[in-house]
Amino acid sequence: MRFTAQTSSGGVxxxxxxxxxIPGVLWTPEGATGPRPLILMGHGGGRHKKDPGVLTRAHRFVTECGFAVAAADVPNHGDRPEQVEYQRIATEIQARVQAGDDPAPLIAGFQSLVARQTVPEWQAVLDAVQALPHVGPAPVGYWGVSLGCGLGVPFVAAEPRVRAAVLGLGGAHASAEAAARITVPVEFLLQWDDERVPRSQALALFDALASPEKTLHANPGGHGELPPFELDSTIRFFTRHLR
Amino acid sequence: MRFTAQTSSGGVxxxxxxxxxIPGVLWTPEGATGPRPLILMGHGGGRHKKDPGVLTRAHRFVTECGFAVAAADVPNHGDRPEQVEYQRIATEIQARVQAGDDPAPLIAGFQSLVARQTVPEWQAVLDAVQALPHVGPAPVGYWGVSLGCGLGVPFVAAEPRVRAAVLGLGGAHASAEAAARITVPVEFLLQWDDERVPRSQALALFDALASPEKTLHANPGGHGELPPFELDSTIRFFTRHLR
Incomplete structure (x- = not known):
């Protein structure tokens, strides 16, 4: 693990x-010492590890909970080189959305393909980040919606260090099988008018989770319109399960 | 309005x-003066105005939010005389549940019948309670699940003083038409394994609400198994919308 830049702002x-x-980023409270819960965040499709949505959430997890937060660029995203095969599929997905066709089956196949790479990558990121003395071997949470859910479900299913997860904006096509292996508490975000994930698919993914404690939060609006109060709820959820 | 008994416990x-x-009950902070938001609570089928679930919530609304809370016995419940027709339908509903048949259509008809009586009754309770100087003309919230949802949906639709409502454990059979006239913020509670309300019916009722801000919270478990953390969420919801 090689650190390439360090900045500080607002106590973070x-x-x-x-x-x-793997290019990654780690946020911690300024001057932090000793172990603390870690949130790994997965970014959305076409986005990257420092997407504004990721940054906003990371800053609140750090300043309000004292957590460490890490994010990594998914292959073919952010600072990573273009991978021709991934790029071809991503372009095809965009075309289907614009044509008004159901992109769900194509997205499912794409996410399975990418997850075979990101699950071990994110496990390696956990190993490296938890080896730092101001992060350490404390409980881990995962936050990811959309692509971050499609890749997050197999990751959470595979990784016993993850004790709680916020997932959503994803469907059962991609993830039902892995979801049935998840048993940690999950807060699942669903957008009632999601133009990318059919409502029945999202409900089926929530249904597939084996977690005895899982809670579905559904709100009106499209794929990109999660209401701001859900972040307040997420903070309480992680605090309840990781502290 | 005639007060018949007064007690005090834990600041309430x-x-x-x-x-x-109409037999009713009013909870306020001890020593309260001046206007404050009022929560009207509807109790469940076969229950009454001082059901343990109503009491627990009322005490928290009073002690944590400083709200006033009122509840009234629904006809054929609590301290009210038996009404032969209501009693006959209630017995038939119980029999259908025990036989494993779908009681939804029967419940729907029953709730419409009772609501024609409870909507004006609850409006009269609001008038009387808000005439008290330590309650006054502040915003009103409504809380009711199961029967309290079936009767609450037409009440919230009809009563402009209600500015926010927590509803749930109810289905579209009974309430879709009135739900389409509700525009205030709603937090809707759904039990994923509800043995009395089919999941599709509950989702359809949430869908029918015309409120631009509505949020569905679904959790595993049966009709009577709302998780305790939903009360924390309810308190935040009412605080956000009534304060």
């Missing part, structure tokens, strides 16, 4: 790093 | 009253 220390080929 | 003043034929 931000360090960019590379771990092998 | 409880006054029983009758308003015409």
């Amino acid at each position: 220390s931000e360090r960019l790093f590379t771990l092998g080929e | 003043s409880e006054r029983l009253f009758t308003l015409g034929e």
Whole structure:
């Protein structure tokens, strides 16, 4: 793990790093010492590790909960090189959305393909970040919606360090099988008028989760219109399960 | 409005009253003066105005939010005389549940019938309670699930003083038409394994609400198994919309 840049703002220390080929970022409270819960955040499709939505959430997890937060660029995103095969599928998905066709089956196949790479990558990020003395071996949470849900479900299913997860804006096509192996508490976000994920698919993914404690929060609006009060709820959810 | 008994416990003043034929109860902070938001609570089928679930919520609304809370016995419940026709339908509903048949259509008809009586009754309770100087003409919230949802939907639709409502454990059979006239913020509670309300019916009722701000909270478990953390969420919801 090689740190490449460090900045600080509003009580939050931000360090960019590379771990092998993976570009990542770690946020911690300024001056933090000793172990603390860690939230791994997955970004959305076409976005990157420092997407404004990721940044907003990361800052609140750090300043309000004292957590550490890490994010990594997904292959073919952010600071990573273009992968021709991924790019081809992403372009096809966009075309289907614009044509008004159902992109769900194509998205499902794409996310399975990418997850085979990101699950071990994110496990390596956890290993490296938890080896730092101001993060340490404390409980881990996962936050990811849309692509971050499609990749997050197999990750949470595979990784026993994750004790609670916020997922959503994803459907059962991609993830039902892995969801049935998730048993940790999940807060699942669904947009009632999601133009990318059919409502029945999202409800089926929530249904597939094996977690005895899972809670579905559904709100009106499209795929990108999560209401701001859900972040307040997410903070309470992680505080309840990771502290 | 005639007050018949007054007690006090844990900072909460409880006054029983009758308003015409309606037996009711009012909870306020001990020593309260001046206007404050009022929550009207509807109880469940076969329950009454001082059901343990109503009491628990009322005490928290009073002690944590400083609200006034009122509840009234629904006809054929609590301290009210038996009404032969209502009793006959209630018995038939129980029999259908025990036989494993779908009681939804019967419940729907029953709730419409009772609501024609409870909507004006609850409006009269609001008039009387808000005439008290330590309640006054502040915003009103409504809380009711199960029967309290079936009767609450037409009440919230009809009563402009209600500015926010927590509803749930109810289905579209009974309430879709009135739900389409509700425009205030709603928090809607759904139990994923509800043995009395089919999931599709509950989702359809949430869908029918015309409120631009509505949020569905679904959790695993049966009709009577709302998780305790939903009360925390309810308190935040009412605080956000009534304060």
